[in-house]
Amino acid sequence: MKDNVKSEGRRAxxxxxxxxxxxVAVVGATNALEKAGAQAMLALAGFPGTVYPVNPKAQEVMGQRCYPTLAALPEAPDLVILAVPSGLAPHVAEDAALAKAGGLLVIAGGFAETGEDGRALQEALLASCLAADIRLLGPNTSGFINPKRGCVASFAPGLDQISAGPVGVVAQSGGVNLTIALLLHRLGHGVSHAVGLGNSADVGTVELIEFLMNDPDTKSIALHLEGVTDGRALFQAVARATRKKPVVVFPVGQEDVGDFALSHTGKMMGAHQTTVAAMRQAGALVVDGAEALVLAATALAHRRLPPLAKPGVAVITGQAGPGLIIADRLKAAGVDVPPLAPETVTSLNGLLPPLTYLANPVDTGRPGDSFGAVVETVLADAAIDAAVIYALDEPSALDAKVVLGRVLEKHDTPILFASLGTRDMGAEHAALSAQGIFSAGSPDALADGLIALVRDAEAQHRLLSAQDEAFAPNKAETLSSTPDEAEAKELLAAYGVATPARVVCETGAQAHAALETLGGPVVVKVLDSTILHKSDAGGVHLGVRDAAGLDAALEAIDAIPDLGASRRYLVEAMWQFDTEMIVGAVRDPSWGVCLSVGSGGVLTELLADTATCLAPVGRDALRERVMSLRGAALLTGFRGGAPGDVDGVIDALNSLQQIMFDHPEIAEIEINPLAVRADGVAALDALITCTQSNAE
Structure with missing residues (x-):
């Protein structure tokens, strides 16, 4: 155990x-400019530390003494950059161990991404690194940059122009990593670190999140995801990070539904949707593009609102039209733009000329000497937690860096600013940024920056308000095989989920007896655990009231192909209801137990109105998921209809997560539909799928 702790400490x-x-040592350094080894040396031309070229075939490279091996270096390198063919990488790693190197950066491809031979080569490389606690970045990556240290560990030209800044970038794609860093550069903002992971043989997303979370130079984290192999670890890392600094996530792959089970639950809980839900549940802001990622991460790196359930924002504008664009965008996003207090409006009346709008947005007209006092007055309003300010670039009317700088001497309320003009605004943006003011180049970007702050504040409030749920497994008898619907309902009933009265029948005579006992109307179903969608197979018959109707239903079920002699029927009392939903749980190999809720019945896939979360989760969070559905209005008495038992839906979800923790052999549970009415809910159909070993 002590050895493991020491090893982890050395690895960190x-x-x-x-x-x-x-x-830094560059293995494969050369004077031949067309080769990667020369480009790596050129990229490090501005590095203030020591650079050692390593190449057994050269005496000097770019005016520096060249060493034959890493072991021959006069001191241990912190970073070794490999500019050699992939087949030599494991041998270089062994040499790096002798040199007591800190880490290897392998930019070359030809490893696990190419097939079995490449995978074996990558495993050999990783084994050499692990044996010496050397860290491995890549392989198959564009490298990383650390502008503050002047370190450009990449072969791409021009990256030395990217300045140091507050945003830490982690991207699974090396190309996306550089794209995000260059977008930040184009907007006049820099990076603390920008790391492309490539194959992530060793260093991965989770560890870099932990690194950036504790890095004092990083104020916000911009995260790009292409695929998630250990979702639960990622979720936990992001949840830890968001308590210290903002995390913005751009997950790609919206069309990927993932390798889930064949039920409706699995289909409505696709890989991308689960990633988005998990990241939001962890407190991250999720965006859908690289530019959105850059804008949100930059805005949040300047200032972060405290945790708030519903932050109130003010819009202050020197021109009415752009102010309306901003206010409209904010309100469309559900951001609260509250009216100002009467005493605030009175004070503004004394500062501004007549005919200006003062209620929020505040239209100042062309900014004058009172502009700073106007901003201070608005920020002093108890309903305002942040403000956006827009004004055309008129240096003779408003010097924003001076005026807003004075405001911040008296107020710590976040301010975001935007201006447009014909001159280069770079210096103005830089001066504002140095004062902690995010500045944008358009009304839309200004609004989006503020929306990022609001979403982050709301997410942090949810995290602080969340109940700590610990679903300790109860002792339960392991299911020896996949249960049929009747058995599934028995298990649900044992956990408090209501189910209709029913009778399992093996013969037509028993079915007629069941009809007599239950009374009509009843539903008659085929009872076979191998038929996942009974309606599609012709195995569900509703509203059976008499013997003739029952005979017709039984005949139709008997006609289902491949039922065999073991066919059975389920005769069940009809349950009248107002709304149907679907609730389910999946044991995902990456994310663990995930819950889902959505519009149920045969419209599940058609409506695609679903919400997902990772378990365990508290009742408040479950309620938020249920009420986030577009169909949630049906549960609250839409157009005079009867309201549904929302607490009953939450109870059902709660029962599902307890079942999943008690029965690790269960891969998936689905209730579709979960019938909902004012006085309760009931599982009208139930499907349980077990893991392969238990299903056999």
Whole structure:
């Protein structure tokens, strides 16, 4: 155990050495400019630390003494950049171990992404690194940059122009990593670190989140995801990080439904949807594009609102039209733009000329000497937690960096500013940024920056308000095989989920007796655990009231192909209801137990109105998921209809997560539909799928 702790400590130290190096070695360094080794040396031309070229075939590279091996270096390198063919990488790693290197950056491809041979080569490389606690970045990546240290560990040209800044970038794609860093540069903002992971043989997303979370130079984290192999670990890392600094996530792959079970629950809980839901549940802001990622991460790096359930924002504008655009965008996003207090409006009346709008948005007209006092007055309003300010670039009318700088001397309320003009605004943006004011180049970007702050504040409030749920497994008898619908309902009933009265029948005579006992109307179903969608197979017959109707239903069920002699029937009392929903749980190999809720019945896939979350989760969070559905209005008495038992839906979801923790052999549970009416809910159909070993 002590050895493991020491090893983990060395690995953490070596990751810090790798990403914040003072000594860098380039293996494969050369004077031939067309080769990667020369480009790596050129990229490090501005590095203030020590750079050692390593190449057994050269005496000097770019005016520096060249060493034959890493072991021959006069001091241990923090970072080793490999510019050699992939087949040599494991041997270089062994040499790096002798040199006591901190980490290896392998930019070359030809590893696991190419097939079995490449995978074996990558495993050999990783084994050499792990044996010496050397960290491995990549392979198959564009590298990383650390502008504060002047370290450009990449072969791409021009990256030395990217300035140091507050946004830490982690991207699974090396190309996306550089794209995000360059977008930040184009907007006049820099990065603390920008790391492309590539194959992530060793260093992965989770560890870099932990690194950036504790990095004092990083104020916000911009995260790009292409695929998630350990979703639960990612969720936990992001949840820890968001308590210290904002995290913005751009997950790609919206069309991927993932490798889930074949039920409706699995289909409505696709890989992308689960990633989005998990990241939001962890407190991250989720966006749908690289530019949106950059804008949100930059805005949040400047200022962060405290946790608030519903932040109130003010719009202050020197021109009415752009102010309306901003206010409209904010309100469309559900951001609260509250009216100002009467005393605030009275004070503004004394500062502004007549005919200006003062209620929020505040139209100042062309900014004058009172502009700073107007902003201070608005920020002093108890309903205002943040403000956006827009004004055309008129240096003779408003020097924003001076005026807003004075305001911030008296107020700590976040301010976001935007202006447009014909001159280069770079210096103005930089001056505002240095004062902690996010500045944008358009009304839309200004609004989107504020929306990011609001969403982050709301997410942090949800995290603070969330109940700590610990679903300890109860002792339960393991299911030896996949249960049929009747058995599934028995299990649900044992956990408090109501189910209709029913009788399992093996013969037509028993079915007629069941009809007599239950009275009509009843539903007659085929009872076979191998038929997942009974309606599609012709195995569900509703509203059976008499013997003739029952005979017709039984005949139709008997006609289902491949039923065999073991056919059985389920005769069940009809349950009148107002709304139907679907609730389910899936044991995902990456994310763990996930819950889902949505519009139920045969419209489940058609409506695609679903919400997902990771278990365990508290009742308040479950209620938020249920009420986030577009169909939630049906549960609250839409157009005079009867309201549904929302608490009953939450109870059902709660029961599902307890079942999943008590029965690790269950891969999936689905209730579709969950019938909902004012006085309760009931599972009208139930499907349980077990893991392969239990299903056999």
């Amino acid at each position: 130290e070596n990751l810090a050495r790798t990403l914040k190096p003072e000594i």
